[in-house]
Amino acid sequence: MDDDTDNPTKWMLAVRDKRDRVAFGRLFDHYAPRLKAAVRRGGASAAEAEDIVQDVMLSVWQKAAQFDPARAPVSGWIYRIARNRQIDLHRRKSRPEPEPLDLEGEAPPDASQVLALEQETAELRRALQALGPDQRQIIETAYFGELTHAEIQAATGLPLGTIKSRLRLGIERLRHELKELRRP
Amino acid sequence: MTGIGHHVPEAMLRDYATGALPYPFELVVATHVSMCDTCRAALGAEEALGGAALDGAGPEDLTPGLRDAVLSRLDDTVIAPPRPARRGIYPGPLAELIGDRDPRWRSVGPGVRQSILHDDADGSARLLFIPPGEAVPEHGHNGLELTLVLQGSFHDESDSFGVGDLEVADADMVHLPIAGDGLPCICLAATDAPLRFKSLVPRLAQRFFRI
Ligand SMILES: [Zn+2]
Numbered sequence: 001m002d003d004d005t006d007n008p009t010k011w012m013l014a015v016r017d018k019r020d021r022v023a024f025g026r027l028f029d030h031y032a033p034r035l036k037a038a039v040r041r042g043g044a045s046a047a048e049a050e051d052i053v054q055d056v057m058l059s060v061w062q063k064a065a066q067f068d069p070a071r072a073p074v075s076g077w078i079y080r081i082a083r084n085r086q087i088d089l090h091r092r093k094s095r096p097e098p099e100p101l102d103l104e105g106e107a108p109p110d111a112s113q114v115l116a117l118e119q120e121t122a123e124l125r126r127a128l129q130a131l132g133p134d135q136r137q138i139i140e141t142a143y144f145g146e147l148t149h150a151e152i153q154a155a156t157g158l159p160l161g162t163i164k165s166r167l168r169l170g171i172e173r174l175r176h177e178l179k180e181l182r183r184p
Numbered sequence: 185m186t187g188i189g190h191h192v193p194e195a196m197l198r199d200y201a202t203g204a205l206p207y208p209f210e211l212v213v214a215t216h217v218s219m220c221d222t223c224r225a226a227l228g229a230e231e232a233l234g235g236a237a238l239d240g241a242g243p244e245d246l247t248p249g250l251r252d253a254v255l256s257r258l259d260d261t262v263i264a265p266p267r268p269a270r271r272g273i274y275p276g277p278l279a280e281l282i283g284d285r286d287p288r289w290r291s292v293g294p295g296v297r298q299s300i301l302h303d304d305a306d307g308s309a310r311l312l313f314i315p316p317g318e319a320v321p322e323h324g325h326n327g328l329e330l331t332l333v334l335q336g337s338f339h340d341e342s343d344s345f346g347v348g349d350l351e352v353a354d355a356d357m358v359h360l361p362i363a364g365d366g367l368p369c370i371c372l373a374a375t376d377a378p379l380r381f382k383s384l385v386p387r388l389a390q391r392f393f394r395i
Binding site (some may be wrong): 021024025027029031033034035036037038040041046050053054057058061063064071072073074076077078080082083086087090091094095096098099100101111121123124128129133138139140142143144148149150151152155156160161163164165167168170171172175182 | 195198201202203204205210214215216217221223224225226227228229230231232233234235236237238239240241242243245246247250251253254255256257260262264267268269270275276277278281296300349392
């Protein structure tokens with residue numbers, strides 16, 4: 001994937017800030033076919049998978065205000081929505097989710113933080129692609145397949161640490177801004 | 185919040201991200217993450233890996249018309265469910281479960297109270313209230329027990345746990361945690377097996393077969 005021409009972060013921000021339907025169409029064209037393939041790994045039929053894809057893509061539009069490019073890559077944010085949807089359908093009750101850290105639209109995102117997170121995410125994607133097919137499949141099954149515990153040894157060598165530190169910076173910056181806002 | 189020294193183990197955060205945890209543990213993880221920026225970032229990294237797997241999946245052809253069907257629904261009015269918000273010492277996911285009232289406490293010992301939030305085949309979740317200096321009640325479970333401090337503290341021979349700290353204990357671990365001085369200790373305790381006192385038969389089975 002070419003990160004210069006293919007930029008879901010920009011599309012997502014256009015959806016969030018301008019309610020841009022063309023940008024949403026691009027997100028749909030990129031993610032919907034991938035979501036369908038991923039969801040079918042969990043045993044869903046093609047029709048069930050497409051129902052989930054519809055729900056997830058509509059949630060992406062409806063929840064866009066909650067997207068913060070400094071605190072989640074677009075694909076990770078969509079992954080969370082999709083997995084929650086799969087789990088809720090499976091259990092017929094919604095799963096407990098962490099309290100949101102909110103600052104909807106109030107602070108301009110730190111461009112360098114956003115760019116760095118994008119680059120680290122691209123790095124993670126490359127590292128995942130570089131794994132052998134068996135290992136990659138273990139990870140895909142754990143993240144999209146049956147909802148059972150899996151030892152994911154294959155993930156040990158992936159550059160998750162850098163993303164973790166990057167996200168931590170994004171959260172700290174947000175905490176700082178929230179404090180400034182609440183200062184009398 | 186600062187000063188949290190006992191976090192969700194990495195494998196458990198991954199299981200939360202992928203949906204592999206039983207409900208009571210999900211509740212504990214979601215509650216801890218609400219209090220802990222370190223684990224929030226670590227969970228974000230796990231989800232980023234899910235996202236990377238998503239980027240590499242398929243793609244698989246969609247039924248013609250699906251795109252238009254979604255685009256035509258963008259103007260639908262949606263009533264967004266309220267997002268979990270903290271109430272007092274109870275972080276969002278817990279406040280959501282308890283509702284708009286105080287927990288229903290039942291006495292289970294000298295000054296010690298509990299409020300059962302969930303108990304079924306997936307396991308149990310309960311709030312414990314332990315006055316300063318009193319012992320934290322015996323686990324009463326098999327398997328793993330997670331204990332997350334919401335107020336006050338407790339300690340055992342080797343360690344101490346303050347607000348936001350998570351203790352992960354297995355059934356064989358012999359210890360006697362005691363609530364610290366100051367405010368009563370209130371914690372969220374969860375197991376991946378039903379509480380033992382629910383029924384005599386499982387308890388006997390547990391004893392003989394160690395299931
Ligand atoms: Zn933590």
